[in-house]
Amino acid sequence: MSSAAAPTSRLVLAPELVRLGVRLLAVIAIGVALSLLSNAFLSPVNLLNVLRQAALLFFMASGLTLVVITAGLDLSIGATIGLAACLAGTAIKATDEPLLGVVIALAVGGGVGLLNGLMVSLLRLPSFIATYGMLWVLQGLTYTYMAGSTVYGFSPGFRLLGNGYLLGAPIPVLAMGLLLLIGTLFTQRSVWGQQIYAIGANPISARLSGVPVKRRLVLVYTLSGVTAGFAALVFLARLNSAEADVGGSLTLPAIAAVLIGGASLFGGVGTLTGTFVGALLLTLVLNGMNLLHIGANWQPLVTGVIIIVAVGLDLHGGRRRA
Amino acid sequence: MTALALKPRRVLRAPGLLAILAAILVGFALGARDFTTAANLTNIALQSSVLLLLALPMTFVVMTEGLDLSIGAVLSLASVVLAQVVVATGSVSLAVAAGLTVGAALGAVNGILIAFVRIPPFVATLGMLGIAQGLALIVSDGQSITGIPPSVDFVYEGRVLGAPLPILLMIAAYLLMHALLYRTRFGTYVIALGGNREALALAGVNWRVMLILVYALAGACAGFAGLLLTARLNAGHPTAGVGMEFDAIAAVALGGTSFEKGNGWLPGTLLGVLTIGVLHNGLNLLTIPSALQVCCIGLLVILIFLFEALRKETP
Numbered sequence: 001m002s003s004a005a006a007p008t009s010r011l012v013l014a015p016e017l018v019r020l021g022v023r024l025l026a027v028i029a030i031g032v033a034l035s036l037l038s039n040a041f042l043s044p045v046n047l048l049n050v051l052r053q054a055a056l057l058f059f060m061a062s063g064l065t066l067v068v069i070t071a072g073l074d075l076s077i078g079a080t081i082g083l084a085a086c087l088a089g090t091a092i093k094a095t096d097e098p099l100l101g102v103v104i105a106l107a108v109g110g111g112v113g114l115l116n117g118l119m120v121s122l123l124r125l126p127s128f129i130a131t132y133g134m135l136w137v138l139q140g141l142t143y144t145y146m147a148g149s150t151v152y153g154f155s156p157g158f159r160l161l162g163n164g165y166l167l168g169a170p171i172p173v174l175a176m177g178l179l180l181l182i183g184t185l186f187t188q189r190s191v192w193g194q195q196i197y198a199i200g201a202n203p204i205s206a207r208l209s210g211v212p213v214k215r216r217l218v219l220v221y222t223l224s225g226v227t228a229g230f231a232a233l234v235f236l237a238r239l240n241s242a243e244a245d246v247g248g249s250l251t252l253p254a255i256a257a258v259l260i261g262g263a264s265l266f267g268g269v270g271t272l273t274g275t276f277v278g279a280l281l282l283t284l285v286l287n288g289m290n291l292l293h294i295g296a297n298w299q300p301l302v303t304g305v306i307i308i309v310a311v312g313l314d315l316h317g318g319r320r321r322a
Numbered sequence: 323m324t325a326l327a328l329k330p331r332r333v334l335r336a337p338g339l340l341a342i343l344a345a346i347l348v349g350f351a352l353g354a355r356d357f358t359t360a361a362n363l364t365n366i367a368l369q370s371s372v373l374l375l376l377a378l379p380m381t382f383v384v385m386t387e388g389l390d391l392s393i394g395a396v397l398s399l400a401s402v403v404l405a406q407v408v409v410a411t412g413s414v415s416l417a418v419a420a421g422l423t424v425g426a427a428l429g430a431v432n433g434i435l436i437a438f439v440r441i442p443p444f445v446a447t448l449g450m451l452g453i454a455q456g457l458a459l460i461v462s463d464g465q466s467i468t469g470i471p472p473s474v475d476f477v478y479e480g481r482v483l484g485a486p487l488p489i490l491l492m493i494a495a496y497l498l499m500h501a502l503l504y505r506t507r508f509g510t511y512v513i514a515l516g517g518n519r520e521a522l523a524l525a526g527v528n529w530r531v532m533l534i535l536v537y538a539l540a541g542a543c544a545g546f547a548g549l550l551l552t553a554r555l556n557a558g559h560p561t562a563g564v565g566m567e568f569d570a571i572a573a574v575a576l577g578g579t580s581f582e583k584g585n586g587w588l589p590g591t592l593l594g595v596l597t598i599g600v601l602h603n604g605l606n607l608l609t610i611p612s613a614l615q616v617c618c619i620g621l622l623v624i625l626i627f628l629f630e631a632l633r634k635e636t637p
Contacts, residue, residue, distance in 0.1 A: 073444070125627050128389075128444045129581065133624040136568055140617025147611070244613075252452050265445060297459035304452025311441045311449075 019262045023277045030284045038291040046287070048170060052163075052238070054283040055176035058276055059231035060254040061261070062183055063113075063224030065275045068258050069187075070200045070220050071267025072120060072127035076112065077228045077254050079138035082247035084108040084232035086142050089151040089242035098158035101236075105229040112138065113225020117218035127221075135251075143244045152241030162237030172234050176276070179227075183272040196220060200267030252303045257282050259310035266314075282306065339578065339593045346597065350604035357607055364486065368478075370599035371488040372554070375547035376570035377577075377595050378499040378588070379540035384571075384579050385586035386515040386536055388443035392432060393544040393570065395454035397563030400425045400548030402458050405467035405558025414473050422545040428454055429541020433534030451567075458560040467558035478553035488550060495543075496592055503588055512536060516584015565616065572623045573598050581627075 034041040041047075060077050067074045084105040092101035112134065119130035164171045187193035195216050198206040207213050231250075236242055261278030263270025285306075286299060350357045376393055383390045404421035408414055428450060435446040480487040503509035511532045514522045522529045544563075552558050575581070576597055577590030598619065605615045 075448075119624070119628075123628055123632075126581065129627060130624070132391075132568075132571075133620050133627070136565070136616050136620035137624070140613045140615070140620060143613030144611055144617065252448070255448070265442060295460075297464055298456060300452040301456025301460065304449040304454075304456065307452065308435060308441065308446060308449035311445055312435075312439050315440055 020271075020274055020277060023260070023262065023274065023281060027277060027281050027284060030281065030288065034284065034288045034291065038288070040291050041288070046291070048173075050280075050283055050287050051173045051176075052170055053287065054276075054279045055170075055172040056231060056234055056238070057253055057257050057279040057283060058176050059179065059227050059234060060250060061257040061275045061279055062179055062272055063220075063227030064254055065258050065261070065263055065270050065272055066187070066196060066220045067127070067224045068200075068263040068265060069196055069267065069270045070217060071203075071265070072217075072220075073255070073265065074113075074116065074131045074221065074224045075128055075251060076116060076131040076134040076138060077224065078247035078249070078251035079135045079142070080109055080112045080225055080228040080247065081232040081235065081250055082244060083112070083138045083142045083145075084229045085236045085242040085246050086146050086151070086244060088233060089154070089236050092154055092158060092236075093151050096155060098155060101158065102233060105233045105236075106226055107229070109225040109227070109229020109232065110222055111225070113222040113228070114218065116225065117221030120221060121214040121217040139244075139248075146244040148244070150241055150243040154237065154240055159237045159240060162234055162239075172238075175234070180272055180276055187272060192216065192219070197268055200269070202268075249300070252300065252307070253282060253286075256303050256306045256310065259307055259314070262314075264314050265311060339576065339590060339597070342576075343593060343597045343600065346600055346604065350600065350607070354604050354607035357604060362603065362607075364489075366596075366599050366603045367489050367492070368486060369603065370595050371492045372547045372550050373566070373569050373573060373598065374492050374592070374595045375495055375543050375550065376566060377573040377591050378495060379536075379543040380567075380570040381574050381577070381579050381586050381588055381591045382499075382503065382512050382536050383443075383540050384516075384574050384581060385512055385584045386533060387582065387584050388436065388533075388537075389571070389581075390429075390432065390447045390537065390540050391444060391567050392428065392447040392450035392454055393540055394563040394566035394568070395451045395458065396425050396428050396541055396544040397548045397551065397566060398560055399428070399454045399458040399461070400545035401552045401562050402462040402467055402558040402560050404545075404549060405470060405552055406461065408471060408474060409467060409469050412471065414471070417474070418549055421548050422542050425545025425548065426538045426542040429544070430534055430538040432541070433537035436537065437530035437533040455561075455564075462558065462560040464560060466560075468556070470552065470556055470558070474549075475553050475556055478550055491550070496588075500588055503586075508532070508535070513584065513586070516586070568616070569598055569619065572619050575623050575626050 031041075060081070064074055064077060087108055088101035088105035091104050092098055116127075116131050116134055119125045119134075120127045123130075161171060166174055187196065195206065195211045198209070198211055199213055199216055203213055232247070235246065239246075257278040258270070258275050259265070259278070260281055261270065261274035261276070263274065282303070285302065289298060289302065290296075356362055376397070380390060380393065400421040403424050404417040407420045408417035411417070432443075432447050432450050435441045435450075436443050439446075476487070477491075478488055482490055503512060511522060511527055511529070514527075515529060515532060515536070519529055522532075547566075548563070551562055555562060573594035574591055575594070577587060577592070577594035579586040579590060601619065602612075602615055605618070606612075
């Protein structure tokens, strides 16, 4: 087992900073390349669009980062977003009460995450199997509930969440900054956050040193569900519509953002700042493909390659594990 | 060697599975009209043929403590590739060869990523899911490929000696895989890959090559399943296989193959495939929407794992 996983933030941060620097350079390089290749790239409209899209990806990927730090994976994120968006969307449409929609989306996300957490911690199911089963259960429920229909046209007040501005900055981008700040304080400066790293580095030694492993695991999966629920709200507000397959293609990019951000699937390593840079990098790539008129059909291919390359580099990029 | 297939611990699970199957059969026979007609029962077998071709090699993969999330997408890719080749050249054998090659090649890449790069199977094959799905969409430009000649349709609709061809293919595929697993040295290696990989390495077996072969086999079978599905739909479709890996994994789990330590049982997978086939068919007759069927199977899988976990807790 690696010794670098001791959960004091300073030890984790030094190599992390180097890795983060490399990723930031990659972001800048892609940015420069795109500004040369496409005139539209540097326009304020497009840059704001990139940030908004990155924010959406970051909401999903932030909770997932915590899951990955504990050496788990959550494959049900996209399906959670689908169910949360459809239930919240129909509720808002029916009652014209945006707050009710917010409560529903967060509750659906939290509830799904709680179930995932219980399956992983109490029943000790491998996380990718538990959340994979959950994916199909949720998708089945969503498709059945919507029965092929679409809800659309929400009140302008609710839509502010997706395309409103506050002090000159888009609200989703501000929310991303806030989530990044709170999340980083939580993971790096709180006891619970450090316990999450300890569980990922070595669950047995974490348990022996008094970390309530099961309760923390439940917390982590619940948080992943809640951030997915929040992402569903922003998605709903931005698209102004929801249908059953809304979340289907969102899980792969979220996983890719986390892995590009430097979190290791083997646990104990990863930061929210890294995931933020990962989300930005992936969004730049996808946005660039759009600007260069490379069809949307290429997106799953590129995302798949990125996932494999990121994990391969994690395994063989100087931090080789036994 | 046959003894492995008949090891008491595994066979003991059969009554449970058979009881589930029997209960579902009786339930549908009483509840759904036209369920017990000969035409419908043949239909169940026909519909199960694609799933069986995916679930058999999936059993091998799971026995090596792996998982293949990409076979549904690989099936889609093979389907559009072979459809395009047959439409362009008119040669069925060339098309089938192309489909099988594409499947086996992507499977081999999975194997290389897992055996040599050491990427965990579920992540490597998840990445491959994206790649294969993307390729399928790119190759077909997101459109169905029609104009498939009748010689391809024969694979699904044809009859040989009075029996539907897919059912004969199903029987042949099962016998072949059974013999491969329980009667050949390769099969013994597959069993050892999940049970005791180190012993295999110490015995001088190149386990990495064996693992690559297992995933390549899964890919090739997905390619063959793509042929059956193309013949059935009379078109190559870039998203035809979406989610099929889930039914395959469910059938393997239902059949009593353990996801840890590589305890597998091929006859169980056959029963698992039939159970899922019967479930889909019966729920269809009861006009339950297909999304809800998927939901039912998802719950069934979670229940199986729950049961398995509880059994481990109380030895």
